[in-house]
Amino acid sequence: MSTELLIWIVVVVALLLAVAIVTGVVLAKRRRISLAEPEQDKPVKGYQAGGGVTFAQPGRVVEPDVAGKPEVTATPPAVPHPVTKPPVTKTPVTKAPVTKPPVTKAPAAKPPVAEPPVAEPPVTETPVAPAEPEVAAPEPVEHPVADRTEVDGQPGVGDDAAVPRDSVRRGFVEVPLPEESSEIDEIEPTAGRLERLRGKLARSRSTFGQGLLGLLGAGDLDEDSWTDVEDTLLLADLGSNVTDQVVNALREQIAARGVRSSDDARALLKDVLVDALHPEMDRAVHALPHSGKPAVVLVVGVNGVGKTTTTGKLARVLVADGRTVLLGAADTFRAAAADQLETWGSRVGARTVRGAEGADPASVAFEAVKQGVNAGVDTVLVDTAGRLHTKTGLMDELGKVKRVVEKQAAVDEVLLVLDATTGQNGLTQARVFAEVVDVTGIVLTKLDGTAKGGIVFQVQRELGVPVKLVGLGEGADHLAPFEPAAFVDALLG
Numbered sequence: 001m002s003t004e005l006l007i008w009i010v011v012v013v014a015l016l017l018a019v020a021i022v023t024g025v026v027l028a029k030r031r032r033i034s035l036a037e038p039e040q041d042k043p044v045k046g047y048q049a050g051g052g053v054t055f056a057q058p059g060r061v062v063e064p065d066v067a068g069k070p071e072v073t074a075t076p077p078a079v080p081h082p083v084t085k086p087p088v089t090k091t092p093v094t095k096a097p098v099t100k101p102p103v104t105k106a107p108a109a110k111p112p113v114a115e116p117p118v119a120e121p122p123v124t125e126t127p128v129a130p131a132e133p134e135v136a137a138p139e140p141v142e143h144p145v146a147d148r149t150e151v152d153g154q155p156g157v158g159d160d161a162a163v164p165r166d167s168v169r170r171g172f173v174e175v176p177l178p179e180e181s182s183e184i185d186e187i188e189p190t191a192g193r194l195e196r197l198r199g200k201l202a203r204s205r206s207t208f209g210q211g212l213l214g215l216l217g218a219g220d221l222d223e224d225s226w227t228d229v230e231d232t233l234l235l236a237d238l239g240s241n242v243t244d245q246v247v248n249a250l251r252e253q254i255a256a257r258g259v260r261s262s263d264d265a266r267a268l269l270k271d272v273l274v275d276a277l278h279p280e281m282d283r284a285v286h287a288l289p290h291s292g293k294p295a296v297v298l299v300v301g302v303n304g305v306g307k308t309t310t311t312g313k314l315a316r317v318l319v320a321d322g323r324t325v326l327l328g329a330a331d332t333f334r335a336a337a338a339d340q341l342e343t344w345g346s347r348v349g350a351r352t353v354r355g356a357e358g359a360d361p362a363s364v365a366f367e368a369v370k371q372g373v374n375a376g377v378d379t380v381l382v383d384t385a386g387r388l389h390t391k392t393g394l395m396d397e398l399g400k401v402k403r404v405v406e407k408q409a410a411v412d413e414v415l416l417v418l419d420a421t422t423g424q425n426g427l428t429q430a431r432v433f434a435e436v437v438d439v440t441g442i443v444l445t446k447l448d449g450t451a452k453g454g455i456v457f458q459v460q461r462e463l464g465v466p467v468k469l470v471g472l473g474e475g476a477d478h479l480a481p482f483e484p485a486a487f488v489d490a491l492l493g
């Protein structure tokens with residue numbers, strides 16, 4: 001009985017041992033397989049390290065591939081395509097047919113780690129991976145590629161650029177050309193514009209001209225009447241200096257000439273006012289070519305006074321007079337300003353040179369003048385960005401625009417655009433601009449929208465710079481040359 005029990009115990013133990021052995025074997029196998037998996041990942045890692053290849057690029061293309069390293073250094077002089085060659089030298093490893101089947105089987109190769117041909121130094125960490133790439137290597141590469149002068153594998157000029165011989169040849173093809181721009185505007189003649197635009201000064205006239213004529217036409221004036229005359233002049237923005245000058249002149253002449261009718265009063269007033277406008281000043285806009293180069297006109301002023309509009313209107317006037325014009329859009333702060341100018345230009349057939357938004361305005365102005373010189377145009381009109389006269393940086397920039405342009409051609413005219421509706425502030429602006437860019441002429445815009453036409457008198461007196469042009473509306477031809485007599489006539493109605 002006890003012997004029988006013993007036998008049973010032995011049998012059970014034996015069975016347990018057998019089960020344990022089988023389980024152990026299975027587990028061991030699985031472990032091996034799972035070990036092999038990371039190895040299989042290796043090529044992927046190697047690929048990722050491709051970034052690293054670039055990293056280690058200079059002079060050693062295969063750097064990250066440990067196995068490849070020695071070969072690369074050994075072969076370069078002999079082989080133009082080192083990448084294909086290395087595998088060949090690796091034959092010992094490749095030879096092992098064991099490596100050919102699925103990589104998973106590679107573990108079989110693992111043991112070789114111990115046996116390996118001692119010559120392979122880095123073997124330990126790359127038992128399987130090196131074998132992988134080599135598998136594909138054997139095909140010999142001997143082909144036109146070998147004749148290429150370049151060795152980096154990129155297609156070279158001539159390789160693929162030639163038109164295949166059998167491709168269909170193109171004959172002459174009719175290409176529709178853009179239609180000739182027939183949109184050129186008809187431009188109003190410039191002569192006599194101020195008279196024709198007389199109505200535009202209606203608001204100025206009603207307060208200024210009509211008020212004064214009413215006072216003076218009444219005959220002998222008492223002190224109160226003279227005070228009224230003074231107030232009328234001040235209200236019309238003539239400023240205290242010009243007002244004093246005008247009142248004194250009127251008092252003298254009224255006594256000397258005697259005024260008996262409204263016509264006399266009108267004639268007197270006209271003479272005195274025209275005199276105050278310094279008719280002797282040179283009001284020609286210096287915009288005609290000279291010394292074989294175009295005239296260059298810079299248009300400057302604070303924001304929104306009408307610089308771009310004035311530049312466009314002036315281009316029209318020049319074109320109407322048979323001149324060729326090129327526009328420079330140096331207002332790079334406001335993208336729409338360049339578009340606006342381009343539109344003005346296209347309406348009269350003038351080309352516009354513009355820069356990228358935010359570009360250096362000086363470089364755009366320089367380029368415009370350069371192109372104008374090369375194209376042989378008569379006039380280059382440069383529209384600059386509006387800038388606050390109180391910002392030193394912006395004013396310095398304007399100075400730079402002028403200096404830079406002068407490297408190409410002389411700046412013949414710097415037109416300061418002033419908005420007539422801003423009154424005294426316009427005068428302050430004028431002083432600052434005059435200091436920075438040496439203003440040579442004034443354009444007084446929006447005279448149609450103010451009762452204060454008197455700013456014309458003040459600006460000229462304060463700056464000693466003539467008003468050359470006046471803006472009398474938003475219309476394309478609402479820019480007129482400033483003529484003192486016609487202006488005063490328009491004011492007096």
Ligand SMILES: Nc1nc2c(ncn2[C@@H]2O[C@H](COP(=O)(O)OP(=O)(O)OP(=O)(O)O)[C@@H](O)[C@H]2O)c(=O)[nH]1
Binds near residue numbers: 337385470
């Ligand atoms: N009524 C009237 N409006 C004018 C006159 N001149 C210009 N304008 C208007 O004033 C506005 C501003 O004109 P712009 O030419 O854009 O002024 P700008 O000085 O170039 O403006 P920025 O580039 O922003 O500095 C526009 O609406 C023009 O139509 C004028 O003589 N009379």
